[in-house]
Amino acid sequence: MREILIEAKSLKKYFQTARGNLHAVDDVDLTIAKGSTLGVVGESGCGKSTLGRTILNLIPATSGEVLFHGKNILDPKEPERQQMRKKMQMIFQDPYASLNPRMSVSEIIADPILVNEPKIPRSEVNERVEKLMATVGLAKRMINAYPHELDGGRRQRIGVARALALNPEFIVCDEPVSALDVSIQAQILNLLMDLQEEHGYTYMFITHDLSVVKHISNEIAVMYLGQCVERAPSDELFEHPLHPYTKALLDAIPVASLKNRNKDRTIIEGEVTSPIDPKPGCRFAARCPYASGRCAGEAIPLKEVAPGHHVACVLHEGTEKEL
Amino acid sequence: MKEKASKNKYKKRSQIYSVWLRFRRNKMAVAGLILLCILLILAVCAPFIADYEQVIKQDLTQRFIKPGAEHWFGTDAYGRDMFARVVWGARYSLSIGIGAILISLTIGSVIGSIAGFYGGKIDSVIMRIIDVIMAIPGTLMAITIVAALGAGTTKLLIAMSISQIPTFSRVVRSIIMGIREEEYVEAARSYGSRDRRLIMKQIWPNSLGPLIVQASLSMAQAVLTISSLSFIGLGIPAPTPEWGTILSENKTNMRLYPYLCTIPGIAILLSVIAMNLIGDGLRDALDPKLKN
Numbered sequence: 001m002r003e004i005l006i007e008a009k010s011l012k013k014y015f016q017t018a019r020g021n022l023h024a025v026d027d028v029d030l031t032i033a034k035g036s037t038l039g040v041v042g043e044s045g046c047g048k049s050t051l052g053r054t055i056l057n058l059i060p061a062t063s064g065e066v067l068f069h070g071k072n073i074l075d076p077k078e079p080e081r082q083q084m085r086k087k088m089q090m091i092f093q094d095p096y097a098s099l100n101p102r103m104s105v106s107e108i109i110a111d112p113i114l115v116n117e118p119k120i121p122r123s124e125v126n127e128r129v130e131k132l133m134a135t136v137g138l139a140k141r142m143i144n145a146y147p148h149e150l151d152g153g154r155r156q157r158i159g160v161a162r163a164l165a166l167n168p169e170f171i172v173c174d175e176p177v178s179a180l181d182v183s184i185q186a187q188i189l190n191l192l193m194d195l196q197e198e199h200g201y202t203y204m205f206i207t208h209d210l211s212v213v214k215h216i217s218n219e220i221a222v223m224y225l226g227q228c229v230e231r232a233p234s235d236e237l238f239e240h241p242l243h244p245y246t247k248a249l250l251d252a253i254p255v256a257s258l259k260n261r262n263k264d265r266t267i268i269e270g271e272v273t274s275p276i277d278p279k280p281g282c283r284f285a286a287r288c289p290y291a292s293g294r295c296a297g298e299a300i301p302l303k304e305v306a307p308g309h310h311v312a313c314v315l316h317e318g319t320e321k322e323l
Numbered sequence: 324m325k326e327k328a329s330k331n332k333y334k335k336r337s338q339i340y341s342v343w344l345r346f347r348r349n350k351m352a353v354a355g356l357i358l359l360c361i362l363l364i365l366a367v368c369a370p371f372i373a374d375y376e377q378v379i380k381q382d383l384t385q386r387f388i389k390p391g392a393e394h395w396f397g398t399d400a401y402g403r404d405m406f407a408r409v410v411w412g413a414r415y416s417l418s419i420g421i422g423a424i425l426i427s428l429t430i431g432s433v434i435g436s437i438a439g440f441y442g443g444k445i446d447s448v449i450m451r452i453i454d455v456i457m458a459i460p461g462t463l464m465a466i467t468i469v470a471a472l473g474a475g476t477t478k479l480l481i482a483m484s485i486s487q488i489p490t491f492s493r494v495v496r497s498i499i500m501g502i503r504e505e506e507y508v509e510a511a512r513s514y515g516s517r518d519r520r521l522i523m524k525q526i527w528p529n530s531l532g533p534l535i536v537q538a539s540l541s542m543a544q545a546v547l548t549i550s551s552l553s554f555i556g557l558g559i560p561a562p563t564p565e566w567g568t569i570l571s572e573n574k575t576n577m578r579l580y581p582y583l584c585t586i587p588g589i590a591i592l593l594s595v596i597a598m599n600l601i602g603d604g605l606r607d608a609l610d611p612k613l614k615n
Binding site: 093 | 505506507509510511512513514515517525529
């Protein structure tokens with residue numbers, strides 16, 4: 001087992017709304033080993049992005065801890081918090097919205113350096129910007145271009161370069177390819193994987209696209225309504241999904257094969273239950289074909305059912321393995 | 324050598340230059356700009372065109388001379404050369420107009436930025452105060468302030484500035500509230516930018532476009548208001564040649580000598596049109612997403 005770089009402990013983020021507390025992230029535990037990638041999947045509104053932002057302390061957590069190198073970065077009393085925070089960066093979803101239209105490529109990439117190390121000489125900043133552009137595969141002639149002059153893939157490369165500017169160890173990628181064309185998605189994914197191989201970055205990769213997550217992740221966490229319902233190594237999850245929700249998700253991946261065109265798919269009925277003040281128990285129960293009386297009433301914790309494979313479902317408690 | 328060449332090759336085209344390229348294509352806006360430039364040059368060069376003595380010195384033997392070779396715009400009831408008065412009038416009308424806008428723009432931007440960026444209670448308190456000021460119409464507000472302070476150039480400037488501050492704070496606040504939620508602002512925050520830097524580097528440059536447009540349109544409004552105030556005797560007192568003052572002085576003789584009121588009227592009209600045309604042109608030119 002590799003060294004654990006980042007660990008979230010019972011992390012919670014509730015938003016106060018007029019109708020009650022919205023449980024965006026509810027009691028999530030996760031660990032990411034150094035140099036590996038945790039994929040976080042789930043449908044829209046399940047709290048994936050909020051989880052990423054809470055881990056980076058971009059939005060204050062309601063409760064819980066985020067340990068980075070064993071130090072709680074959510075604790076304002078932690079003396080190394082600022083230093084630690086620099087080692088954690090983020091790549092944003094929409095490369096059209098996440099780049100300031102009034103700043104040139106070099107200004108955008110240089111800004112994190114200027115903010116955090118204001119004393120270094122201009123020539124060194126320029127040198128680092130050029131190096132970063134080369135790293136992410138941006139031609140030198142674009143150094144003074146403005147974002148609107150570039151296509152989506154190049155824009156996202158700027159976003160990646162900006163995230164790398166402070167030599168981070170941990171990067172939260174919030175759906176970095178979902179706004180891009182499929183051909184460009186592959187370029188950016190390969191870039192991220194190459195960078196990881198070369199520099200040993202640790203990623204938390206948030207996405208709703210299962211084919212993307214399989215490609216890039218070592219481990220996958222499936223989220224439903226703010227909770228992590230299943231967590232397993234990537235191959236294990238795709239081969240032996242245990243939670244009914246994960247099964248339904250995997251079943252929904254389109255397969256380009258004529259043989260499968262009449263295949264029956266498990267379609268999840270109903271709608272996502274409200275995330276505002278949810279009742280204790282399994283939040284998927286209302287839509288689950290296997291739901292029983294045991295699903296309601298009390299919280300269902302994540303349990304390790306196989307090495308590294310955790311699931312929160314009454315069907316897999318103890319020795320029961322009939323499914 | 325090689326190093327130098329490569330630097331020049333990717334020379335940055337400044338944003339101001341590309342704004343100019345787009346502005347240039349709007350013929351009406353360019354016409355407005357040329358017009359305003361002529362007026363400004365006249366205003367700046369007024370002392371070289373006519374002595375101030377000539378502007379206020381009365382000579383009753385020279386009354387009501389029609390526009391012609393000697394007096395381009397004729398003379399008024401006191402025998403003063405109208406051309407000299409109108410040119411000197413540009414100095415007053417335009418400088419107070421521009422000055423008032425610059426002052427209210429600066430103060431309004433700071434107030435609006437604070438309210439828009441921080442939101443919440445700070446925003447509520449500031450905006451309720453602004454609402455109270457806004458409840459009084461701008462011109463009435465200016466009249467009240469002038470009435471309290473007395474007439475005079477500086478006092479008019481103060482009155483005009485104060486009456487424009489609420490408009491600018493509102494505009495800036497709404498622009499900033501929109502930009503504050505942009506993902507690039509969150510991105511800048513995510514790598515540790517502090518509030519001041521966020522406002523200066525990320526938010527202000529993006530709010531500048533609508534703000535400049537608002538400023539150029541308000542400037543036209545300000546020139547009008549200054550002239551109106553002077554016309555009703557609350558602005559710059561006679562014999563100082565402000566356009567509104569000139570109009571007011573000559574209104575009794577308008578029937579017999581219509582040029583006395585037409586010429587300063589046209590001067591006001593031209594400057595207002597010029598500023599409006601420039602404002603409209605800038606609105607289009609300042610959008611960085613439009614192609615060159």
